[in-house]
Amino acid sequence: MTSRLSVRKLITVICESCLEETITTAAKEIGASGYTVSDARGSGAHGLRDGSWPENANIRIEILCDEVIATRILDLILDTYYSHYTLVTFVTDVGVLRPEKFQHRAPSHER
């Protein structure tokens, strides 16, 4: 099976819901081919965020991309959001069937 699959990065960002548009727009500008968002609630260093009202809801953003773009997204998050926002990020190696779909288009960035 693994022969057919290419490794890509899955970046998952769990953050306050007011960041949805900012982060997804930035990810696309940086070169991500897409993203997926779902609603979430949770608890962490900033206390309980149970989604009982909009200011208090979290989202879960997933971005499938190659390593070049993953690095840029992590940089963006570190530089722009980590200091002031409620935010957790993790990166997973996943296998995808159509690797070209999740690759930056400019050839200079290809691995």
Next chain:
Amino acid sequence: MTSRLSVRKLITVICESCLEETITTAAKEIGASGYTVSDARGSGAHGLRDGSWPENANIRIEILCDEVIATRILDLILDTYYSHYTLVTFVTDVGVLRPEKFQHRAPSHER
């Protein structure tokens, strides 16, 4: 810890919500022991799907299975859905506690 865990495959399919019943039924027919679905929204090659109305919503299907069934599910998706539907799929290696739960029942298929 790793000693207790067995490796299984987690297939994640992000697709338009109208495929929910078709794909989950097919996965069970192919031998998956179960599945989990959650609502999502997103953007990709087919444009923005913000879930503002039902035709425009995505779902996120997760199927935990062994490699034999994972291969069959990927084949099914490649053959039947990739050409005409909005669909993204990725596979992750995960550790599970009760591997027998996520294994195809027919002994001929065991690894």
Next chain:
Amino acid sequence: MTSRLSVRKLITVICESCLEETITTAAKEIGASGYTVSDARGSGAHGLRDGSWPENANIRIEILCDEVIATRILDLILDTYYSHYTLVTFVTDVGVLRPEKFQHRAPSHER
């Protein structure tokens, strides 16, 4: 990229929604720094749980932690919940940017 990332464990628990408070409270008591919950539906050994009414809904709990706490959480789930509840658990290796955020505080437990 990988140089910046530290490996941590992501525990995902898919279970009936009535366990939300019990499991998340227990995870925090055991030492997890946080958790994330989203709504889900699904099917498995206990039949279809389509979320059509509250008794019939699933949730998806994610806990990012180090190996020490992961082991404790898995123990808890095995001992307390597996026998009587609808529950699926899997563990993924993920890379995080700020590893200290997902580490048990008591120094004796550090790896």
Next chain:
Amino acid sequence: MSDPVILFFILGVIAGLSRSDLKIPGVLYESLSIFLLLAIGLKGGVALAQNNPGELVAPIVVVTLTAMVVPILAFLIASYGGRYGRADAGALAAHYGSVSVVTFAVASSYLTRLSVPFEGFMSVFLVILEIPGLLIGVALARWSAGNTRWAALMHEIVTGKSIVLLVGGLIIGYVSGEAGLSSITPVFFTLFKGLLAIFLLEMGLVTAGRIADLKKSGAFLITFGVVMPLISASIGIVTASLIDLSVGGATLLATLFASASYIAAPAAIRMAVPEANPSLSIGASLGITFPFNITIGIPLYYAASQWLLGASI
């Protein structure tokens, strides 16, 4: 001609059985149940304000005592008749010992349609009957287990949303009185039956989904789901005559006794008696007893109340 709200329930069952893609969003279900609980509480509170609450003390004591017979009977029948283990029998006892708010709403809608008057304070009984049967069921299930966290369980039941909304509504209704509530009655009173209809449509869908469970559970459970409410309703009518309720009040009390919980009880039992199989008790209470009560039971309890108490009015 049958009450249209029942037709909505039947529509839901048919849609579910024919595997329609009709789904009532879970959030709508939750929103409607918040509405129904508040509305029933408010209505009861307004009625209570027109009475002397002190006069209710004796009836409440009587009703609470006779109602305790129901879960004990249910436990015995399930244990000896159904050969269920302690956990499952206790879970069934808890479900049948507690009450169903929507069944109560359908019964009062039924009486209103027939212009049969009933005591306004009946919803006080609804609140009071919700808890003891549940606790007895858990006690029976955990008799020898010994590690039940009773304090946590009590807290969970007493602060459970159905009690909070019913009691909250009762108090707000009582404090405000009919005139005080007038600005909010267009929502809580005028819309009641229409929204109950939509709720019953969803209940029909859920009930249809339980029928598969029932096939597995077999004949005993189906019989139990019909016979148990008949027994409880009889106890209810006798109790009604003890405390001098009207025919309408007796019908409602019989319905309360006959009804089985499927909101408060499942949640509480899942935490307190996890080893009980939820599809047994939910299957019986929601798949059999609920449809039985709202279609056949309520008219039956009304006829029986008329026959037994009618002369005295």
Next chain:
Amino acid sequence: MSDPVILFFILGVIAGLSRSDLKIPGVLYESLSIFLLLAIGLKGGVALAQNNPGELVAPIVVVTLTAMVVPILAFLIASYGGRYGRADAGALAAHYGSVSVVTFAVASSYLTRLSVPFEGFMSVFLVILEIPGLLIGVALARWSAGNTRWAALMHEIVTGKSIVLLVGGLIIGYVSGEAGLSSITPVFFTLFKGLLAIFLLEMGLVTAGRIADLKKSGAFLITFGVVMPLISASIGIVTASLIDLSVGGATLLATLFASASYIAAPAAIRMAVPEANPSLSIGASLGITFPFNITIGIPLYYAASQWLLGASI
């Protein structure tokens, strides 16, 4: 002065185009559409109870036959005029051959505002016209493909939520009659226009989101979205005169013929003709035809009906 419900639609379009963060939760959209479908069904059922359903058989046959012309014409225009392939032309045929419930609701709101009477059984046509056009569209799309699972498709359409709720409402309304429904009319009849207004606000937001799609699709599709309803409406008015409808009834029938489905059709086509590009047919039906019909079309169809049939009344 225009109907306020239309103003809500326009507000939604403006909010969408100006990239407001206003969002109608998906669950509210679903809840409102369940409400609207049930309410229209109930209203039709009550009207039907005041008629002799037998007298409707002949008109139903006539309407069904003439309505079949619409998807065939749409297919030919899309194939030869628009040079679309079989799949896309068939998908367009299915959308325009079926009907839009909300357009119908806006038209009856329009007539009620002007105090123009119309036959109460018009919603029976709404139900009946929903299916055949859709099937013809799929048939045209899959002519030679041969592997269509017709049984599954029929099941999906017939048990689809719009049919279930409309037919369910019709039957409940018919069985209960006006008096029987009186307890639920405060929800289903009194709130109808206000909730329709909120639904149209959301439709405006959705429509605004479709405009980007349309830019890509080009001039033919935009023309098609305006010309096709004009053609269908003409067929509708002629049919109305064949079956002797009043001016109001003719306006509604013209609107039904002119309207394009964007609830039942997209879902069915996505499963039956997956190779069709959904943004074409949804873009045309929701981005062009829906706003055209509710703002310009309905008054036009009314004027035409008056002009053609007015003398005979």
Next chain:
Amino acid sequence: MSDPVILFFILGVIAGLSRSDLKIPGVLYESLSIFLLLAIGLKGGVALAQNNPGELVAPIVVVTLTAMVVPILAFLIASYGGRYGRADAGALAAHYGSVSVVTFAVASSYLTRLSVPFEGFMSVFLVILEIPGLLIGVALARWSAGNTRWAALMHEIVTGKSIVLLVGGLIIGYVSGEAGLSSITPVFFTLFKGLLAIFLLEMGLVTAGRIADLKKSGAFLITFGVVMPLISASIGIVTASLIDLSVGGATLLATLFASASYIAAPAAIRMAVPEANPSLSIGASLGITFPFNITIGIPLYYAASQWLLGASI
């Protein structure tokens, strides 16, 4: 006897503090807030249609100018009194400089209960006061930072859902007039107070959740949350006498000045002043000022308005 809508708020607070499992689904919260904003806009629009909008220009200018004092005062008090940094003081200024729609709704419900008349165009002030205070707060917070994207911020505020729905409702109400709206008033006017009650139940739950935050924030913030509205309300009453409002109008204007935003402001501040700690400003505005205003503040502002302006009527 207190307004029942306030009792719903108290019920929510009690349920939240007793850790009940009662939860109002987020979608119901959003749906109700869409409804309330539209309804308030529509009501204001209808009132406006009965006036000459030209006459409002002068009062609007006066009110806008005096209202600007509020955020500046709030900033100074928070900076010097509370020793908060520029960001947090600016965030507090933005919240208290803007207004709370629900507080306004409770105040008009209070006046209606007492049959105190007020100028119908008060909701125009509600719209107008929402924005400037917010902008001043951001300006104060970012004085020297210099990299604020003002254009994006303005777009976000002006197209924010509360402005879109309030202004949209105002225009639709103004264009349609009372007669034109009659078909949708059963939803938007008749249901208003009942749905406001449910919304306040949820606000109570949310408020209870904020109390933990407040414990951490300490005595200054709690004092600020009570004293600041008293100061602003005084400015509001003085302004009301400048523009010759009735006692009812003065009460509403005082309430608007005294109220602190917790819908538009938190969202805007989070994007424009991310370094501000949201639990400070939301904690004060939602945890202290909102409950203070709806329970104690409004009757107080009414009494003060009567005392100051009553003679002149």
